[in-house]
Amino acid sequence: MSETIVVSVVMPVYNEEKYIDKCIESLLLQDYPAENMEWIFIDGCSKDRTVEILRTYGEKYPKLIKVLNNPHKIVPFAMNIGISASKGKYIVRLDAHSDYASDYISKCVYYLENTDAENVGGLAETKANGFMGGAIAKMLSSKFGVGNSQFRTNGESGYVDTVPFGAFKREVFSKYGGYDERLIRNQDNEMNYRIRKNGGKIYLSNDIHLSYYCRDTVKGISRMAFINGMWNVITMKLCPGSMGIRHFIPFAFVASVLAFSLLGLLHYIFWIGLGLELVLYFSLDALFSLKQTSSVKEFLTLFILFPVFHISYGFGSLCGIVKLFDKKYRDKGYTHKLI
Numbered sequence: 001m002s003e004t005i006v007v008s009v010v011m012p013v014y015n016e017e018k019y020i021d022k023c024i025e026s027l028l029l030q031d032y033p034a035e036n037m038e039w040i041f042i043d044g045c046s047k048d049r050t051v052e053i054l055r056t057y058g059e060k061y062p063k064l065i066k067v068l069n070n071p072h073k074i075v076p077f078a079m080n081i082g083i084s085a086s087k088g089k090y091i092v093r094l095d096a097h098s099d100y101a102s103d104y105i106s107k108c109v110y111y112l113e114n115t116d117a118e119n120v121g122g123l124a125e126t127k128a129n130g131f132m133g134g135a136i137a138k139m140l141s142s143k144f145g146v147g148n149s150q151f152r153t154n155g156e157s158g159y160v161d162t163v164p165f166g167a168f169k170r171e172v173f174s175k176y177g178g179y180d181e182r183l184i185r186n187q188d189n190e191m192n193y194r195i196r197k198n199g200g201k202i203y204l205s206n207d208i209h210l211s212y213y214c215r216d217t218v219k220g221i222s223r224m225a226f227i228n229g230m231w232n233v234i235t236m237k238l239c240p241g242s243m244g245i246r247h248f249i250p251f252a253f254v255a256s257v258l259a260f261s262l263l264g265l266l267h268y269i270f271w272i273g274l275g276l277e278l279v280l281y282f283s284l285d286a287l288f289s290l291k292q293t294s295s296v297k298e299f300l301t302l303f304i305l306f307p308v309f310h311i312s313y314g315f316g317s318l319c320g321i322v323k324l325f326d327k328k329y330r331d332k333g334y335t336h337k338l339i
Contacts, residue, residue: 006036007105008088012070012078013054014044016096019213020053026099032106034064040086042078044070076179076187083173083339092167093188098124101209108167111205118172118200119192121163122208123155133216135301139309140214144288147246160204161244162192164212172200177336182238185231193242194336218305222312225250229316230323237324238334253281254314281307 009027013020027039041054051067058065068085070078083091090112092105101107104122111120126137139145166188176194179187192202215221232247260274289302323329 004036005038005087005089007032007038007090007092007109008082008086009037009039009092009094009105010079010082010086011039011041011094011096012044012075012082013041013046013050013096014073015046015048015050017046017049017053019097020050022099023094023096024057026102026104027094029102030100030105031102032109034061037064037105038066038087039064040066040068040082042068042070042082044073044075044078072181074181074184076181076183079187080178080181080337080339083178089170090167091170091173093165095165095212097214098165098210098212100211104208104210105167107205107208111203111208112167112169115203116201117159117203118195119163119166119168120203120205120208121166122205122210124164124210124212126214127211128214128216130216131298132218132301133214135298135305136216136218136221137214138292139221139302139305142288142292142306144284145306145309147249155204155206157204157206159201161196161202162189163202163204164188164210166192166202173339175338176200178339180239180334180336182334183231183235185228186235186239186243190235190239190242193239197241218308221305222308225309225312226316226319229313230320231316233317233320234323234329237329248317250310250313251317252314254311254318 011023016023030037043051043054054065054067058067066085068081070081072078079093090109092108094100107122108120111117126140128134128137172195176191176198180190183190195202215224229250232243233251236243236248256277257274260270260277263270264274285303285306289299289306293299293302
């Protein structure tokens with residue numbers, strides 16, 4: 001291990017030309033010494049200008065920036081490739097859809113050195129472009145939208161079950177193994193669960209800050225919700241215990257609406273139950289939409305976005321249950337390779 005490299009930034013990228021400049025510019029403003037860092041970008045066969053942009057930065061900062069290839073395309077492979085190639089005492093996993101406060105890396109190192117946590121992270125402020133993007137960002141920052149996700153809803157500092165992305169002590173990956181390469185989604189949740197299951201701790205600090213740029217169209221956020229909902233179920237099957245109850249509330253909502261609707265054909269009392277559930281849901285929808293908006297237009301947009309997001313998520317989970325009949329999702333056995 002190089003004596004000068006303390007922090008290895010590892011970042012999976014795929015078709016990030018829209019965000020990568022702003023992300024790298026925020027890294028260039030970090031107050032942590034550049035000579036003690038390396039930035040490893042692992043590209044999943046991008047079809048846009050992502051690699052071209054990265055190589056341009058690499059020519060300016062050849063000692064700092066490395067670009068590697070990920071032929072498997074998905075994030076856990078990228079992380080394992082990057083960690084294997086890294087030299088640092090600390091591994092800071094970052095996302096290209098984000099930019100970072102100037103003290104982000106130094107604060108991560110501080111908490112890794114001054115707490116007994118093996119992974120630390122901070123608060124993610126959700127941002128987006130345009131009116132619709134702004135409304136989606138507000139939805140994703142609401143407890144009605146995403147539940148008790150501490151890092152999205154301005155949680156307090158303390159030990160938690162997960163953090164966004166994460167800054168790790170290197171020995172995490174030699175003790176517990178690398179990222180689970182079966183998971184297209186939820187690889188961070190599974191990694192954090194594995195740390196906690198083995199007696200490690202995850203620490204959230206509310207003075208570590210990043211901005212995450214979410215999808216800015218209804219189609220984009222609906223597709224994301226659907227895929228996340230589907231992979232929550234698959235992850236629960238492959239990695240029991242790694243997903244929390246909050247990940248399945250949209251599924252419970254959609255399933256209950258469908259159940260009440262079908263049972264209503266047998267007895268009218270189930271229609272009453274459905275009506276009460278929908279009145280309660282849309283009352284909460286109106287309340288949280290009103291709390292976060294400053295105009296009638298934004299209120300109506302949020303009022304529609306919440307159910308679109310929740311229903312897409314819930315139907316994704318229903319499809320995930322169907323996916324479990326696929327042979328490749330039946331075997332829970334997996335050996336996490338040590339890095």
